[in-house]
Amino acid sequence: MKIQAARVIVTCPGRNFVTLKIETDQGVYGIGDATLNGRELSVVSYLEDHVLPCLIGMDPRRIEDIWQYLYRGAYWRRGPVTMRAIAAVDVALWDIKAKMAGMPLYDLLGGRSRDGVMVYGHANGSDIEETVDAVGQYIDLGYKAIRAQAGVPGIKDAYGVGRGKLFYEPADAALPSVTGWDTRKALNFVPKLFEKLRDTYGFDHHLLHDGHHRYTPQEAANLGKMLEPYQLFWLEDATPAENQEAFKLIRQHTVTPLAVGEIFNTIWDAKDLIQNQLIDYIRCTIVGAGGVTHLRRIADFAALYQIRTGCHGATDLSPVTMGTALHFDTWVPNFGIQEYMRHTPETDAVFPHDYRFEKGMLYVGDTPGHGVDIDEAEAAKYPYKPAYLPVARLEDGTMWNW
Numbered sequence: 266m267k268i269q270a271a272r273v274i275v276t277c278p279g280r281n282f283v284t285l286k287i288e289t290d291q292g293v294y295g296i297g298d299a300t301l302n303g304r305e306l307s308v309v310s311y312l313e314d315h316v317l318p319c320l321i322g323m324d325p326r327r328i329e330d331i332w333q334y335l336y337r338g339a340y341w342r343r344g345p346v347t348m349r350a351i352a353a354v355d356v357a358l359w360d361i362k363a364k365m366a367g368m369p370l371y372d373l374l375g376g377r378s379r380d381g382v383m384v385y386g387h388a389n390g391s392d393i394e395e396t397v398d399a400v401g402q403y404i405d406l407g408y409k410a411i412r413a414q415a416g417v418p419g420i421k422d423a424y425g426v427g428r429g430k431l432f433y434e435p436a437d438a439a440l441p442s443v444t445g446w447d448t449r450k451a452l453n454f455v456p457k458l459f460e461k462l463r464d465t466y467g468f469d470h471h472l473l474h475d476g477h478h479r480y481t482p483q484e485a486a487n488l489g490k491m492l493e494p495y496q497l498f499w500l501e502d503a504t505p506a507e508n509q510e511a512f513k514l515i516r517q518h519t520v521t522p523l524a525v526g527e528i529f530n531t532i533w534d535a536k537d538l539i540q541n542q543l544i545d546y547i548r549c550t551i552v553g554a555g556g557v558t559h560l561r562r563i564a565d566f567a568a569l570y571q572i573r574t575g576c577h578g579a580t581d582l583s584p585v586t587m588g589t590a591l592h593f594d595t596w597v598p599n600f601g602i603q604e605y606m607r608h609t610p611e612t613d614a615v616f617p618h619d620y621r622f623e624k625g626m627l628y629v630g631d632t633p634g635h636g637v638d639i640d641e642a643e644a645a646k647y648p649y650k651p652a653y654l655p656v657a658r659l660e661d662g663t664m665w666n667w
């Protein structure tokens with residue numbers, strides 16, 4: 266069996282997605298996601314110019330060997346561009362293997378560990394009142410877990426506040442827009458949001474919050490401590506994690522569970538965090554961290570330390586990643602939660618899929634493969650449009666982490 270052709274498809278049904286389609290000489294094809302928000306075309310080039318020519322003629326059944334070929338063979342290891350390209354190939358190959366086996370992917374991975382996958386949605390508003398209402402809407406939709414973010418008085422476009430309900434799209438401008446940040450204001454405000462949420466809805470639902478890399482370790486420790494009475498499911502990306510040791514300080518001061526990893530690319534980004542038990546949830550996902558082959562390695566390592574998964578699932582992760590992640594989540598023994606930001610109807614039409622939402626859970630279907638396809642005629646209707654994530658500056662103009 267041979268890989269006969271491989272193509273990259275770029276489409277923008279409301280936002281940009283980069284998709285890889287691998288075709289075999291036996292008529293079976295596989296689909297992988299290679300989207301890197303705001304840097305999409307770099308992965309297109311990496312695949313088209315440097316990866317796809319090597320793949321033609323290879324045996325698509327040799328997933329592990331092809332992964333190692335692309336990782337070791339590049340000599341230049343890791344990084345978001347390389348690892349997304351590898352992830353796209355890996356996911357397309359798992360799709361092909363599962364289709365050939367006539368099995369849904371979760372079965373090939375080792376079978377079901379659970380019936381459905383608990384997800385969390387994003388509730389946001391321009392102030393506390395709006396966010397409290399938005400959380401109420403998610404509760405009405407049956408969600409068991411909800412991430413809450415609100416506009417902070419005095420901060421221009423605080424992180425996480427979208428324009429519409431249910432959909433939130435931060436990459437929204439042809440050049441990065443400038444938002445503001447002020448840690449003092451946020452620290453005074455965020456605990457009030459969660460106090461109001463617990464007063465209004467009680468403690469039956471899981472509540473989550475994303476610090477989006479904005480705090481120093483000491484500030485993050487302070488925030489975690491102040492949030493303890495509200496029993497969060499997790500505080501995410503409380504501080505940047507290039508220096509994994511930074512989490513030690515947070516950990517020494519608070520029992521609020523910590524999650525990190527949406528921007529990690531390999532197990533090496535998480536090694537110290539995991540083996541020193543500095544986090545509770547690892548947020549790497551399929552497209553960001555080298556596909557099913559590598560994410561499985563990270564999850565198994567995390568399981569040794571009772572750390573659970575919490576795959577990133579924002580809208581910049583295409584339905585192909587969402588579908589594959591759901592198969593992974595259905596199998597992985599140390600599953601924690603799955604982020605789920607809904608895609609627009611245009612995106613859903615480009616990527617027909619068989620997963621479905623019911624009462625706060627997502628369920629995979631039983632179609633052989635990962636259950637997500639691409640309608641190329643639909644995709645062709647939406648040409649690529651440059652769109653960047655915002656940047657953040659402090660009041661005095663200093664660049665900060667968005």
Ligand code: GCO
Nearest residue numbers: 302435475477578579581604
């Ligand atoms: C999350 C995230 C995202 C990112 C986005 C960047 O927790 O969902 O922080 O919303 O900002 O994925 O492309």
Ligand code: MG
Nearest residue numbers: 475501502527
């Ligand atoms: Mg996040």
